[in-house]
Amino acid sequence: xxxxxxxxxxxxxxxxxxxxxxxxxxxxxxxxxxxxxxxxxxxxxxxxxxxxxxxxxxxxxxxxxxxxxxxxxxxxxxxxxxxxxxxxxxxxxxxxxxxxxxxxxxx
Amino acid sequence: xxxxxxxxxxxxxxxxxxxxxxxxxxxxxxxxxxxxxxxxxxxxxxxxxxxxxxxxxxxxxxxxxxxxxxxxxxxxxxxxxxxxxxxxxxxxxxxxxxxxxxxxxxxxxxxxxxx
Numbered sequence: 001x002x003x004x005x006x007x008x009x010x011x012x013x014x015x016x017x018x019x020x021x022x023x024x025x026x027x028x029x030x031x032x033x034x035x036x037x038x039x040x041x042x043x044x045x046x047x048x049x050x051x052x053x054x055x056x057x058x059x060x061x062x063x064x065x066x067x068x069x070x071x072x073x074x075x076x077x078x079x080x081x082x083x084x085x086x087x088x089x090x091x092x093x094x095x096x097x098x099x100x101x102x103x104x105x106x107x
Numbered sequence: 108x109x110x111x112x113x114x115x116x117x118x119x120x121x122x123x124x125x126x127x128x129x130x131x132x133x134x135x136x137x138x139x140x141x142x143x144x145x146x147x148x149x150x151x152x153x154x155x156x157x158x159x160x161x162x163x164x165x166x167x168x169x170x171x172x173x174x175x176x177x178x179x180x181x182x183x184x185x186x187x188x189x190x191x192x193x194x195x196x197x198x199x200x201x202x203x204x205x206x207x208x209x210x211x212x213x214x215x216x217x218x219x220x221x222x
Contacts, residue, residue, distance in 0.1 A: 004149075033211070042197060042213040043150070087149050094140060094163050095199075095211065097149030 002026045004098035006088050011104045012078055020073045020101045022088030031091040034062050034073045037100065038084045046073065046086075078105045109134065111200050111214035119220045120188050128183045128217045132200030136212070139181040141173060142197040144216070150197055156181050157203070185219075193221045 003025040012018040024032070031050035035043035049055055049064035049071060061074040075082055085100040112131045120126050132139050138157045142150035152165035156175035175181045179200075185192055195216040202210050 035213075042215045044213070045211065089149075094152045094155055094165070095142075095150075096152060097142075099147075099149045 002090065002092075002096040004088055004090060004096060006086075006098040006101045008099070009102045009104070011106060014078055014080060014105055014107050016078050018075045018078060018103060020075070020086050020088075020103070022071045022073070022098060024069050024071070024088070024090050024098075026090045026092055026096060028092035029066065029090060030093065032062075032064055032071050033087075033089040033091060033095065034060075034071075035087040035089060036084050037087060043087055048091075075103070080105050080107065111198055111212050113196075113198050113214035113217050115217055116215065117218045117220075119222060121222050122188055122190060124188050124221075125184065125186045126188060126219060128185075128196050128198075128219075129180065130183070130198030130200075130214060131180045132198075133212050136200035136202050136210075137179050138201045138203060139175060139179065140199045140201070140211075141181070141183045142199065143167075144195040144197055146194075153183070188221045190221050193219060195219075 006022045033048050034046040037043040047062035054063045059076045064071045083105045085102050087100045088098040089095040110133050114129050140155040141153040144150040153167050154164040155162050159175045170186045172184045195218050197216045198214045
C-alpha cells in the first residue's frame with residue numbers, strides 16, 4: 001500500500017522561510033513530485049526528485065532521501081501569493097498523493 | 108498550445124444518476140490519468156489509460172469506468188452516483204506511462220456535486 005504523510009497546516013510570515021516535510025512508504029518508487037494547488041484550481045508542478053539530494057529552482061528547493069523515505073520542500077522569501085496547498089506525490093507509474101499541507105503566509 | 112482541457116467544469120447530479128466527464132490531453136501526450144479530490148484531501152488515483160486500454164487502477168469500485176479514444180482524449184463514467192462521489196475530478200496527461208520531470212499536467216477539473 002501507499003502511505004504518504006505531510007503536516008496539515010503551516011503558517012509563516014512574508015519574507016520568511018518554510019520547510020514542508022513529507023515521509024513516504026510506498027510499494028514502488030520512481031521519483032517524488034511537489035505540486036502547488038491554490039483553492040479551487042488544478043495542481044501545478046513545482047519540482048521532481050528522482051535521485052538523492054537537493055534540487056533548487058529559484059525560491060523553491062526540494063530535497064530527497066530515498067533510504068529514509070523522506071523529502072522536503074523549502075520555500076524561501078515567502079510572498080502572499082505562496083499561500084496555497086502543497087502536495088507531495090510519489091511516482092509509481094501513477095502518482096500517489098499526500099493529503100497536502102496548507103501554507104498561510106501572513107503580512 | 109492548449110493544455111489539458113476538461114468538461115464540464117461544474118455539474119450537479121442526484122443520487123443514482125450517471126455522469127460522464129471528458130478530458131483532452133495536452134498536445135503530444137498519449138497517457139491520461141484520472142484523479143478524485145475530495146475537499147481538503149489530496150487527489151486519489153482512479154485509473155490510467157494508454158493506447159486505449161486501462162493500464163492501472165486505484166482502489167475505486169466498478170461504478171467508475173473509463174475510455175480512451177484514438178485521439179488520446181478520455182472519458183470518465185460514474186454510475187449509480189452516491190453522495191460521497193461529490194468531488195473535484197482531475198484529469199492529468201503525460202507522455203508515456205512514466206511521468207518524467209514536469210511532464211504530468213493537470214486540467215482545471217470537473218467539480219461534481221451529488222444531491
